[in-house]
Amino acid sequence: MDEITHIPVGGEQAYDVVVGRGLTDQVSALLPGADRVAVLASTALFARAEAVEAALSAAGRQVTRIEIPDAESGKTVETAAECWDQLGAAGFTRSDAVVAVGGGAATDLGGYVAAAWLRGVRWVPVPTSLLGMVDAAVGGKTGINTAAGKNLVGAFHPPVGVLCDLDALDTLPVKDLTAGLAEVVKCGFIAEPAILDLIERDPQAAADPKSSAVRSLIEYAIRVKADVVGGDLKESGRREILNYGHTLAHAIEKVEYYTWRHGDAVSVGLVYAAELSRLAGRLDAATAARHGEILSALGLPTRYAAGAWPDLLAAMRVDKKARGSRLRFVVLDRLAETDLLEGPSDDLLAEAYAAVAN
CATH class of the missing domain: 3.40.50.1970 (Rossmann fold)
Structure with missing residues (x-):
């Protein structure tokens, strides 16, 4: 058994x-x-x-x-x-x-x-x-x-x-399995770097449902989430870190009328959040770049339409983390160390989006 x-x-x-x-x-x-x-x-x-x-x-x-x-x-x-x-x-x-x-x-x-x-x-x-x-x-x-x-x-x-x-x-269709890995990668950056190391060693095994690597990745990610939500059910504090990359991701899903896979949108959102962290002087360039490298190795998207920015910004303004007119983003100060960036300027937001725009 x-x-x-x-x-x-x-x-x-x-x-x-x-x-x-x-x-x-x-x-x-x-x-x-x-x-x-x-x-x-x-x-x-x-x-x-x-x-x-x-x-x-x-x-x-x-x-x-x-x-x-x-x-x-x-x-x-x-x-x-x-x-x-x-x-x-x-x-x-x-x-x-x-x-x-x-x-x-x-x-x-x-x-x-x-x-x-x-x-x-x-x-x-x-x-x-x-x-x-x-x-x-x-x-x-x-x-x-x-x-x-x-x-x-x-x-x-x-x-x-x-x-x-x-x-x-x-x-499960390969694209659906791969999309799910975006949430696993997120857990690697916010709390459990072993996830990132495992994927980098063998991206192909990380996408093989019958591999021991996939089971390990699933258990790592569940333990990260269990640790966070066990102490903050209603997202009044630490649970917000699970939204890393999700502010832009949810905006993309809305603009796409929910036809995009959630994980694909999260993948783009993670790259955006990393770049926003870097531009805000919070995260080093190498760790920011590592986001795109790992996600790309898994075959996940890391870019979105340049012309969509006005609609995306409007959608982000009704994000659950927003407070009044102030946008709030989960950012990284370093690997596995998160914080909140409150009220970033529109110029900073647009500059970060340029890194994911195509």
């Missing part, structure tokens, strides 16, 4: 992130006392959702399948409302639960549906993408997108456990 790793996430509502292969049968054990369980999944993930449902049914649970649209297109208030309607029709009570099967978008949506139904029921994310495993499913952030921006509507609602079944990565 494959080795199973339990990574604890502390805080008032502690839980474990479980990493391994063949974990489907463990989902029921995380939900004692739940008579009814809703499984949210897209039609593209029918086979994996069916396996989860079979495990729940075998444990005597009454299962309701709720189909949701693929990827970011499903993270809407309309989809959430449809889910709540189905929970109501099935008679879900506070003792029942939600299981979200899918990538980061599916777990964001599923967690939000669970957070709002009866003001909060238990839920378990079963992430099927690398991005979901290392980022979206860990930490209790749930949410949907609106015309105003990405994830501006949501709730902090920790799961009772997370099941990261590495079997799901074996059939």
